[in-house]
Amino acid sequence: MEGNTALSGKVVSVATGEAHSLILTGDGRVYSWGKGMFGRLGTGSEVDELFPVQVKFETCVEKRLNFVGVAAGAYHSLALADDGSVWCWGYNIYGQLGVSGENYSMPHLMDQFLELGSLGSLIDHSETKSEGPLKICSIKAGGMMSLAIDDHGALWMWGNCPQQRNKTGSSISFESSFIPIPVRDFHGHSVVKVACGSEHVVALVSAGETYKGEDLVCYSWGNNNHGQLGLGDRESRVHPEIVEMFNKDSSWDVYEVACGAYHTALLTRKRRTVDPLESVCWTFGLGDNGQLGHGTTQSVLKPEPVKELPGQAYLISVDCGLFHTSVVSSVGDVWSWGMEKGLGLCPDASFTGTDAGDAASPLLMSGYGVDGPIFHNPIQVACGAAHTVLVANDGYKLWSWGRGTSGVLGNGKTINCFAPSFVLWPPLTEDFKQPEPKTVGEESNGSKAVAETDKRLSLAMEEIELLQSKLSIMEQYGGMLHGLVFGRPFTYQDIPISLQNSGNFDIAKEWESMLESADHSKLRRLELFYRDMRATIKDKIMKRRIQEIIKECLPSSTTAK
CATH class of the missing domain: 1.20.5 (Single alpha-helices involved in coiled-coils or other helix-helix interfaces)
Incomplete structure (x- = not known):
């Protein structure tokens, strides 16, 4: 049994927004960092935070709330307590905080669920009502939308929600609602997992009344202008429809789902197979920046596998940023693809040269040290708009990369990182805390x-x-x-192995080894670089020699006069 100290430093879940991140610890606390605009960090101000800071929750009782879930939309945040209460803060223009009015810079208890009964009692208008108040057991957010799953497996939505434009037509519109709206289409089934993009939703729902382990059916609805619903066309849907590739008779069992702005990613494994490592990532929707990982920039209207991922890698987590996608395997390998080498960075914030550009196929992140993978025992990967956060080492270490402005990476800096960098975790202030005085005399x-x-x-x-x-x-x-x-950014792998091991190295030997291992293009680039450098040095020496000769001649010329 882990002690409280160990649990306080163990991250069990991470959520990322447009430019902020949330983490949940094993002892039920919530931390945030990144851009503070709109109050999305929950600190009571709009100040940016370069390191993780604890989010404080004010209650009318002295007992500390124990949180079990976090979620992040573009500019707002959610947290779920073990008593089923939902807390929201940040941007609220569409009512995504579950309250009408302005933004909140501190966590606000969403009391809408306290006034609602179960979805079953709402649909069945008989006198039989559910026992006790509605209890939420899972939360999710994306774009300007918030979602929750209750303990009966019913799905609720609020914020910028898809609605039917009129009573007779099937056209779709998006309307603001601070009151949770039940998705009645799944009555008699249990919603197990859900994800949402800018204006589309994908849910994994049990084929029967309850979830039995390998019976999930994939549904999607909302905006479909880029094929992000995976239904084979670009027509938007007001009501959920089954993605036929993953219906109840499919040979694939879907176990993870993620949505980007206009694309979707799913993780599946073969049903009834003896090989548990047969894991496949499927993507569909907008592909302009290579975020589908299919080797092209073409959009796709139906699920297609990301073929260049290793066949024997069991993928445990997937997430989508605005225009990039990342997955992590059980052994700690991390692949990313999409905008700017899978980092999600916009072109004007990227590095330049031959290594720049979007990645249309998966790229393996640099994560290997002398003794094997740095990212061992991974937990989860999460993608913000232009940054990525990885939780590994059983939750005791965090890495981040991508856009660094406003402290988005949590490493104390405000610069972009093209390779994984450490998030400062646990916060330094935790190590300096002293016990409070226990007696009056003390x-x-x-x-x-x-x-x-x-x-x-x-x-x-x-x-x-x-x-x-x-x-x-x-x-x-x-x-x-x-x-x-x-001609490329510096990464950890560029440090010589001997220096990594001992802190000392023979520069002449390392230089010779580097030249021996370099391919023709690298040798050619080095040759051109040093040729230009020699020419510049010779030119500088020549100019200085001319200046010295002139100085020597000037006194002689003055004397002669």
């Missing part, structure tokens, strides 16, 4: 100890920030030099 000494601790913490934080600033400048300088020489 109160004075305790207060002094706390004050002294606060002072030491303040000085330590200032020193850390200074060191981080220096490190950031050194990384940028080293990265520029590496880019000039080798």
Whole structure:
């Protein structure tokens, strides 16, 4: 049994928005970091946070809430407590916080569910009512929409929701609603998982009344202008329809679903097979930036497998950003594809040269150290609009990469990272906490100890920030030099193995080894670089020699006069 200390540092779930991230710890706490605009971090302000900070929940009772779920839309956040209560904060223009009115910069208890009964009692107008209040057991968010699944397996939606335009037609519109709307189409079945993009929803629903392990059917509805519903056309749907590739008779068992802005990704495994590693990722929808991973930039109207992923990799998690997709396998391999090498970065924020451009096929992220994969025992991967967060090492380590402005990566910096970087976890302040005074007699000494601790913490934080600033400048300088020489961004893998192992290395030997392992194109680039460098140096030497000759001649010329 893990202690409270271990659980407080263990991340069990992560959710990412447009430019912010949320994590849930094993002891039921919620942390956030990134862009603070609209109050999406839940800190009470709109200030950006460069490191994870704990979200505080104010209740009328002294008992601390224990949270079991987090979700993030583009600019808003949700958290689910173990008592079934839903808390929301951030942007609220479409009512996605479950309340009418302005944005909230602090968590707000969504009391709409307290006034609702089960979906069964709403559909069955008999006198029989459900026992007790409605209890939510799962939450999800995307774009300007929020979703929840209750303990009866019913799905509820609020925010920018798809609605039927009129009573007789089938045309679709999107209307704001701060009151949860039940999806009545699944009555008699259980919704197990759900995901949503900008304006479309995909749900995994039990074939019978209850979920039995391998009987999930895939449904989709909403906007379909790019084929993101996987139904073979571009017609939008007001009501859920079955994605035929994954109906109740399919040989594939769908176990994960994710939605980007206009594309969808699913993870499946073969039903009734002796090989549990037969895992396949399917994508469909918009493909303009290679976010489908099919090797092209073509959009796809029906599910197609991402063929360039290894056949024997069992994929445990998938997520979609606006225009990129990432998956992680059980052994810690991470693949990304889509906009700007699968990082999700917009072109104006990207690096340039031959290595730049969108990735139409999966790229394996650099994550291997001397003793094997760095990302061992992975938990989950989550994609924001232009950044990605990975939880691994059984939840005790976090990595992030992609857009870094506004502290989106949680590493204390505001620059883009093209390779995985550490999220500062657990927060440094946790390590400096001291127990509060327990008795009146100890109160004075305790207060002094706390004050002294606060002072030491303040000085330590200032020193850390200074060191981080220096490190950031050194990384940028080293990265520029590496880019000039080798034509690509610097990554951890570029550090010589001998230096990684011992901290010492023979530069002449390493240089020779590097030349031996380089291919023709790399050798040619090095040759051109050093040729230009030699020419520049010779030119500089010549100019200085001419200046020296002129200085030598000037006194002689003056004397002669």
